[in-house]
Amino acid sequence: MQQIIYFFIKNSYRLLFLLLLGISFALIIRSHSFHRSEYINSANSITGGVYENINSINEYLSLREKNELLAEENARLKEILFNKKDTVLDAKNLKYKDVLFYTVSKAKVIKNSYNTRQNFLTINAGTKDSIKSGMGVVNDHGIVGITEKTSKNYATIISILNIDVKINAKIKNSDHFGTLSWDGKNAGYVQLTDVPRLANIKKGDSIVTGAESKIFPENIPIGKIDKVFINKKTNYYTINVRLFNDMTALGYVYIIGNTEKEEIEALE
Structure with missing residues (x-):
């Protein structure tokens, strides 16, 4: 004092x-x-x-909360898009009975590998979110992979950067399709093989998922044609596809469920 x-x-x-x-x-x-x-x-x-x-x-x-809400809204809109040929409709008037074939749910990638020949991802969604093995995984830029194993809260995804993955794909605006796979070399490119030489293709054409896939809806973006080779053994094209996705930087993803997949597989 x-x-x-x-x-x-x-x-x-x-x-x-x-x-x-x-x-x-x-x-x-x-x-x-x-x-x-x-x-x-x-x-x-x-x-x-x-x-x-x-x-x-x-x-x-509050960005995290906003991102969560945006991802949920994107999942709902993608569900509408994958199930409607005419996607110009009023989402407010859409009823669940209108969604017949595909379901879509969101998740976040919490682990991602891309520098081995057999790469996997882990997401923070599992069986409690109706995630099963064999479901397609995409994001806003294109395909990401296919779900493999699930637990209650998590699931692993076989990345498209995995030499064991085979996906039906086609040249956009064309009926010519082939098998999409990865040669294990560059994380920015995948390969489309078994494309017939009758196909009219050029550098820059878009590659999308094909109609024969029971995992992905048709016309999901994959990438653009970068180089075209002729396989001398099969006399078919082998196409180098530059991915739309940056597989080294993945955030929110969307898991696609085909509600009629089991019935189709049982019939076949």
Whole structure:
């Protein structure tokens, strides 16, 4: 307490000066409208900047929740898209009975390998989310892989960057199709084989999923033709396809369930 009293005594002149200075500024602001308006504007500018920064921080902290909501909305829209030939419809009037063939649910990739010859991913969705083995996995850019093993809360996915994966694919706007696989070399490219030489193809053409696939809906994007070779043994084309997806940076994905897959497989 004595130190506080000593501080005020020692700095009494300075404190008195600051007090008088503050009183004089207050009197000037109150008696002159120009100075008052300038003061208010300056105060508003400062507080506005503070509020803006606080709001930016709050928005940043809520990004995770917003991303979750967007992913859920994307899953619902993709479900509509995969089940309707005419996708121009009113989503609000869509009834569940209209969705006959494919179901779509969202998940997030929590582990991803891409530098071996047999790559896998792990997602944070499992049997409690109706995830089963053999379901197609895509994101907003194209195909990602096929579900393999599941637990209650998690599932593993065989990446398209896996030499054991074979997917039916075709040249967009064409009936010519082949088998999509990976040669285990470059994470940015896959190969489409067994395409007949009658097919009219050129560099830059899009490759999409084919109609014969029971895992993926038709016309899911895969990539663009980069190079074309002729296999001398089979006399068919082998096409190098540059992926639309960056398989080294995956976030949210969508798992596609074919509700009639088991019936088709049993019939065949």
